[in-house]
Structures are given as C-alpha cells and as structure tokens.
Amino acid sequence: MTRARITGAHFIDSVADALQYVSYYHPPDFITAMARAYAREESPSAKNAIRQILMNARMAAIGHRPICQDTGVVNLFLKVGVEAPIDWTRSPQDMADEATRRAYSLEANPLRNSVVADPLGARRNTRDNTPAMLQTELVAGDKVEVTVSAKGGGSENKAKFAVLNPSDSVADWVVETVAGLGAGWCPPGMIGLGVGGSVDRAMAMAKASLNDPVDIGDLRDRGAATAEEALRLELYDRLNALGIGAQGLGGLTAVLDVKVLSFPTHAASLPVALIPNCVATRHAHFTLDGSGPAEFAPPDLSLWPDLGDGAAEGRRVDLDALDDDLLRSFEPGETLLLSGRMVTGRDAAHRRMIDALDRGEDLPVDLRGRAIYYVGPVDPVGSEVIGPAGPTTSERMDRFTRPLLAASGLRMMIGKAERGPEAVAAIRDHGAVYLIAVGGAAYLVSKAVRSARPVAYEDLGMEAIYEIVVEDMPVTVAVDTRGQSIHVTGPPRWARKI
Template sequence: MPITEEHVAQSVAEALQYISYYHPPDFIAAMSEAYAREENPGAKQAIGQILTNSRMCALGHRPICQDTGSVNVFVDIGVEAELAWTRPLQEIVDEGSRRAYTHDDNPLRASIVRDPLDARKNTGDNTPAMVQVNMVAGDKVEITVSAKGGGSENKSKFAMLNPSDSIADWVVNTVETLGAGWCPPGMLGIGVGGSVDKSMAMAKAVLNEPIDITELRARGPRDRVEELRLEILDRVNALGIGAQGLGGLTTVLDVKIRHFPTHAASLPVSLIPNCAATRHLHFTLDGSGPAEFAAPDLSLWPEEIASETGDAVRLDLDALDEATLAGLAPGQTVLLNGTLYTGRDAAHKRMVETLDRGEPLPVDLKGRAIYYVGPVDPVRGEVIGPAGPTTSTRMDKFTDRILSETGLKLMVGKAERGEAAIEAIRKHGAVYLIAVGGAAYLVSKAIKSSTPVAYQDLGMEAIYELRVEDMPVTVAVDTKGQSIHEIGPKRWRRSA
C-alpha cells in the first residue's frame, strides 16, 4: 500500500499536538529520580513545579511551555517504500505543522519569523519546519518529530578542536558558560566528527534517543562513547548549576553522543542542549494510514510532589516601595499579587525607540513590575494560555534605560542576568525575580485577568496588563546586586 501525503501530514500534525502536552515517559522517570535525590530546597521545588505542570498539561491537553518550539522533523525514507507524493516533502511536513499550530482546541504559539535579516515578520503558523531527510534500507518511512524551544536552541555551540584535545573538557567548560537560559535539568546532545554541518545535525538528532544513563551506569560502559557519556554527565552535574541555575545536584539528566568519520586533521564537535520542555515522538508509516498515538499512563507521574510554596512571602505589586524591595533576598520564594505588565524583546525595543523620540510610553511603569513573557493564546474560557518566562538576558541591553527613565522596580523572567543588567538593578534599587521555565501552564493558573494595553500588533509580544494571585517566583537578584545564579552554583559545586 502506498504511503500518501495525507498519512505524513496528519501524522505530523497529531504528533505535534501530542508532544505539546505529553512529556516522553523516560523524561518523566528521569525527572522524578532527580526530584527524589535533590538536596537543594529551591532546586527541588523547581523540579516539583515542572513535574506538577507536566501532569496538569497531560490532563488538560495544553502546552507544557509557552514556547511551543520550532518544528524539527527527521525523516528516514526506505528506498523500497511506495510513495504517493506529488509535492516536496517540505510542503507536506509544513502542512502537518500548520494544522497542529492552528488547532482550534489547542492552538500552539507561532514563533517562526519569515525574514531573519529584515522585518522578522511572524509567519503566523510556525512554518516552515526544519526537515532532515535520509534514505535508508527498507520499505517504510520512519519519522521523528520534535519541538525545540528557543531558549535551549540559542545555547547551541560548535568548536573545531584539535584531534588531541579533550572533548569532555570542552563540553564541561562550555556548559559552565551557558547559564540557565536553556532551562535545566535537561539533556546534552553531542555530535562528533563528520563536518561542521554533519556534526550539528547529529547533535540535534541524538537528543531524540531514550534516556538510559541509569541503566548504562548500572551495567558499566562498553566502549569509549559510553565512558565519555558518563564522564561528561558526572562532571557537568558536579558544576552545581542545578535546576533553573539555582544550584543543586542535577543539571543534566543524560548525555547523548553520536559520531561519524572525519578528516584526519579535524575534530568537529557540536553541543546542543535540550530543556525541561523536552518534546519528541517517533512513528512509522507503512501505507496503512496515519500514525496513532496512545496517551501515556498517568501513573508515570509521581504522586507526592512538593511544588507548593508554604514558606513564601506574599508581595503586593500595587504597593512596591524601597523598604519592601530591600527586604527581599536571593533564593527567597515570593508569591506575587496584583498588577503585572508583560513585555519582552519587541516591546522593549519599541519602548526605547519611543523614549528616544521624547514621547511618553503607552504604559506608566513607575513603581511597577514587568514580566518577560509571550503566552500561548487562550482557549475554552481561559484568561490566558500557558505563560512561562522567556530568557531575560535578551532584555539586558534595555534594562538600565528602562529602569532609569520609567521608574520600573521589578522584573520577572528566567535565568541569570548579565553584569550590566545586574549593575543597573543595583544602581536603581530594583529587583529581578525568576519563574520556573518549563512550568508555563502552572504559572498561567495564577493569572486571573489579562488585558492588552499596548502594541497589539506585536501579537504574543504585545504589552498586557495581568492581575495575578499567588504567582510563585524566586528572588534572583536583590537590590544590592547579589545573584542567586552566582551564589547557588558556588554553594553546590563539588568534585566529580
């Protein structure tokens, strides 16, 4: 029987919907193990929130993360497969992606911009997908679909090492510089050999392999690749970066390595991390119809997860003053209540351009708080869709200007801030808080109203006025410029 275009398109669409709200079972198991052994209360709470969010998404069929990712599709076509295709595979896959991202019951956030060099206008349906094709033996079509978030994708690295250099040293040293913008705990995909492009392709593809590091450690390594996986895992976790960069025992859940013959004078090495919103699914098409996917058993999720924040301090966002802000300390859990504005890359750029013209901003930010977020569209009576934080360092270059000229006092995002931003925070007596990346649906439940107030043409990057109740966050940088992303990892660093 022929494998049709509809078999491919519909399978891709259903797979993308599936992975938007179901974590892979091996990831849930690995995160549950990490939760059980974590000793840092802050990191344990972060992992607990990720697991709680994961179960909520599985039940509610809503996205795990507000960044529903770029679509990556890996296609192995059997040379004997009977294909009833008249369109290029790229167009067929894009049709499936379009169906998934514009689904009425669970629309996914469109994040792809058409022209990366100019206007960067959003395509509106998250196409085109990133498609990799191999011709293999057999008469079937094997497809792996993954959704890769921008926070982890932006941390990808490549190096052309000398053949005598240590791959483990380069990986460990590189991960130490990545910060927490890739939302650990996650996985590391490593491609070694081939060429520059081959190395990167292998690092991306190997992230879709099952997590099996516990079994590997139990039986012992059988070759140099497995030895290297264990060495890198132990050394990276010994850095003490921990969940969300708060410091802790688990930074990576597994290390995957794929290699290929290379030039005698070369050692190309690529590193691509996968975040706490790890999302991928494999299926086979044989001509009998679109793939079918069974829902995972809810017993996969641990029953006892302490994601609650009983020792947290409530903060009134409508009554921020210097004394209140000065009393916040790095690592402290805070529950936000009151008015919270949204605004990320495009909104910050436009605000600065407005200030450059000497014009007033459309929103008065004096004494207020802003949340770096681009939420998913709401459905079925929701106030807002999944609304987790975006990487805050992208706002660093705007921070001093915004704080000094608007009177903004509090920022909420994810991961660390750079030196210039921390100095601006200290100078202006502001505070930076972090929400848990990978817990977007959980965070959205604390948002009780959402009203667009400016820049609606920017879509998910518009400025909204939110009313929040007990939104859980952690103090990352206090008014003195002390950062939990420096304090935490130093406290939990250990010898591998």
C-alpha cells in the first residue's frame, strides 16, 4: 500500500495559514492567564494597561486584524521524522519563505514587513518579510511537526546570554537580568530560559520554550518534580515580586509564566540564555502526515473576556491647545485621552530630521507645540484610516530627543516603555512630557485614529512622517515636565507592597 506523501504544497499552505492565524489569535491559554492577571491586579495603571490588552485581543480576534503592528519575524521550528513520506523538491527555507511572502501580502489582512537585508550596510527592507528563521531537527517518526511563531523586535531585542560558573545561581542571574531589562519587552509576558548545552543550543532552547503552554498554575498545584520545574516556580514568584507590572508601570504581574529547557553541558560551563516574549505572544503548532494541509479552527471566543468597547476613562486633552500650564498639570501614572492632530515618526525619520538640522535646513514639518507618536503602522484595509498602530520602543529615539526638542518646540512624545536618563533630562529641561500607549494594543489604538495623511519622507514606507487626527486615544503619563518617571518610581513602590 502506497502511503500518502507530505508535499511541498502541504507545507507552504499550512505555514501561510498559520501565520495569518497567529497574527490575530492569541493562544487561548495565554488569554486565560492574562484574564487572571487582570482580575488580581491592584495597581490602577497596570490594571488599565491589561484591560486595554485584553480588549485589543478580542477586537483583533473578531476583526481578523493584527494584534500588534509589529507582526514579527517568522520563526519556524521543524521536527522532521526520519521515516516521514516527504515529497519535497525545494528546501524548507525556500518553502518557508514562499509561505511568508504569501501570508504577509494577503490583501484581506496585510502584515507589516519588518525584515531588512544587509544588516551591516544599507539595511534595505526585503518588502516581503523574508527570510524566515528556521530551526530544523531530524527526529524518530513518520510525521513532520511544525511550530510557527511571529516574534516582535521589542522582546527579541531584550534577549540575554551568559556563561556562568557551574557554582553560580541561575535564579539570581535571571532575577538581576530581568530587573535590568526595562519595559521594552512589553510585559506581561513570558520568560524563556535555555540552560546548558552550548552557546547556540542554549539560545535555541530558550526560543523554543516560549512556544510551550502557559501552565504555571497547574505546576504550582501539583508541585515541582524536577530541578527545572523548581526553578520555574522560584523565578515566577521572584520576578513578579520585582513589582515591574504591566508595561513597567508597577504592579503585581509582569511574568505570566517562566519556561525552562536544559541540556547536558561541559563540566566547566553553565551557559544560560534568556529570551522574553511580549504580550503579543503568537504561535501555533501543527502536524503534517500526508493527509493534506493543516486546518486551523477558530478558538472559542468566549475565553476572551468582554470588557466593553470603550476606551479607558481619563482626562481629555486637546492636542491642538497644548500650553505650559496644561503640561505642568500632568502627573506620572495619570491616564489621558488625546484628541486632535499629531505627527508620527520613528528611528529613520528622526535620523533624517537631525541630519537636516545639522545642515542648517528647516524641518519638513512644523513641530512647535505639537505631539509626535513613535509608530510604524500596518497598512490599512477596506474602510480603515490606518492599520493597527501601536507604539514602538521609545528608547531608540533617546539620542535624538534633546536636539529635536531644542530646535523644534516639540512638546509631547508618545511611545512605549521607559526613557533613558539622557532623554528624561532633555524632557525636563525643555518642559516637555513623555506619554506611553500600551504595547500590544495596536488594533485598539488604531480605532482612535480618525484620519491619516503622509506629510514627509514617504519613501520610508511605514516609517514615513504622517499627520494623524485622533479622538480619545488612551495614554499614560510616563515622564512629567519635572522629569519624574513612572518607570523609575512605580516598580519599587509595588515591590515594597509585594
């Protein structure tokens, strides 16, 4: 009897469908864990952030639009059975790249292309989000198991690695490392650890562990049976006791689970890799056996808590009437609802503006008395004004902040996570403010945008400068005109409470 073959078409169709699926569906176990974190959170700022994340997750699941504007780099984990009836004439990399092109250019739900080629040179966008990142393992069996994940840059950038002495405490190193990560990885999320093996093996284990189910509650109920499980329980408690909270605002939950994979290692070494996964946790698993492409059933949306469709409550602010008295009245941790005109701009646009100032040229847009939003949105579809438009990590703009504030009269910046000391000092010296939108609530934020038009640097694509008009866009005051930062004061306050 001839066995059905696992064809290249099966693989490509399955991966492409999975990438679309994970762009708008969180894993149900992740949503359940987030809902539990929301129920027990006591910090008003952190609770508001988790509420927006859960609202965004439900909206994305219903609307089939991206959870986050950073739709990620494609990561594939292949376990190919050595007896699998494979009928492939192309390499897994070639097929994965075709699936990525197809998924990221789907007209009904286009995903953002974030991959750049020539990383040491021109850093040219590949415009189709290829290549995918593959980890392939030959295993016993006659099937092909595939795990698909889309990993955003904010959490990926916070990956850490160290080779400890065999007598060192892995737990102490992890706690110290996470305490220094800041909020750029968009907590609440997961911490993945790879312990042992070699340098490359440890990093691969840490990345793979993030695709395991959220089950720390079950583990706590039954108790640890291995050293890895004991480490998970210890770190879950110790990391949340840091008081980091959602979005780094200070609160009870920053880590929903800690995953640990280990492997034998050299007697003189203790390699440890740490990779966080952000609130936009996106992954799916399927098995190919020759019967055809994988099928992905929609999850039960009753698992997604319905917290209403309205924005968070807060003080309404007119962006077209910013003045010193108004800015001085903002308090760190306060929720604002912004309405009016602002401009957008990220790394590339900031670099060009600073270059223009250095040449003695005028800026392409008038920023006096204005707000700028650090965002690179997904392309709109249908009647949308803008695609999902969550904030990018603001720290990358720190080096540009002082000269831009000094030359332009800019009054307000909106992004994600903390600012460094240099930027905070510049904000204080110029009487400006820094606000944060919730990372991982991109679709929710986009619904506050009423119009958008490009006004400069259109060749930069999603990094072009746009003028957008918003209505009741929810944000939190992160740095006030006196240079007080909620990311500095919030976590220690909650750590003491915990």
